[in-house]
Amino acid sequence: xxxxxTGRANQRERTRAAIVTAARDLMAAAEEITMPAVAxxxxxxxxxxxxxxxxxxxxxxxxxxxxxxxPAEALAPIADVxxxxxxxxxxxxxxxxxxxxxxxxxxSVMSAAILTPDRAVxxxxxxxxxxxxxxxxxxxxxxxxxxxQLRRDLAVVMSAEALFTLTDLCALPPEAAIASxxxxxxxxxxAAT
Numbered sequence: 053x054x055x056x057x058t059g060r061a062n063q064r065e066r067t068r069a070a071i072v073t074a075a076r077d078l079m080a081a082a083e084e085i086t087m088p089a090v091a092x093x094x095x096x097x098x099x100x101x102x103x104x105x106x107x108x109x110x111x112x113x114x115x116x117x118x119x120x121x122x123p124a125e126a127l128a129p130i131a132d133v134x135x136x137x138x139x140x141x142x143x144x145x146x147x148x149x150x151x152x153x154x155x156x157x158x159x160s161v162m163s164a165a166i167l168t169p170d171r172a173v174x175x176x177x178x179x180x181x182x183x184x185x186x187x188x189x190x191x192x193x194x195x196x197x198x199x200x201q202l203r204r205d206l207a208v209v210m211s212a213e214a215l216f217t218l219t220d221l222c223a224l225p226p227e228a229a230i231a232s233x234x235x236x237x238x239x240x241x242x243a244a245t
Contacts, residue, residue, distance in 0.1 A: 071111065079112075145230060
C-alpha cells in the first residue's frame with residue numbers, strides 16, 4: 053500500500069468514526085437523530101454520511117452496538133451473585149433503563165425492522181447476551197430444554213416491546229414500567245428454578 057492509499061484509508065476510518073461519534077452524541081443528548089443532523093454534527097456532507105451508511109437505521113444500529121457493554125461488563129456488579137432471580141432482575145433493569153434512555157433510537161430501529169422484516173437482523177439482540185449471562189448459573193442445574201424455554205420467556209419480558217407496551221398502552225411511568233418488567237422476569241425465573 054502506498055502512503056497515499058494509507059492516508060486515504062485512515063481518512064475514511066476517521067470520517068466513519070466521526071459520523072458514528074456524532075450519532076452517539078446526539079443519542080446521548082436525547083436529540084432527534086436524522087441523517088442531516090448527524091452529518092452536520094460530524095462536519096461532513098449528508099452525501100458523505102450516506103456513502104458510509106446506506107440509511108439512518110444502519111447508522112443507528114452500529115452506533116447502538118458500539119455504545120453497549122458486553123454482557124459480562126453489564127452484569128459485573130453482580131458477578132459474584134449465584135442467585136438467578138437476582139441476576140435476571142438486575143439484567144432486566146439494566147436493559148430497560150438503557151432502552152428508556154435511548155428510546156427515540158430504539159423506536160426508529162424497531163420501526164424500520166417492522167416495515168422491512170427482511171432487515172430485522174439490523175436490530176441489535178442485546179437482550180439475549182444479557183439473558184444468557186444472567187441465567188448461566190442455571191445451565192448446570194436445569195435440563196437444556198428448560199433453560200431454552202426460560203430464555204424464550206425472558207426474551208418477551210426483557211425487551212423494548214415490553215417496555216413500550218407498559219409505557220404507551222398501559223400508561224405507566226417509566227419507573228413503574230421497568231419495575232413491572234423486573235417483577236415479571238423475576239417471577240418467570242423463580243418458577244423455572
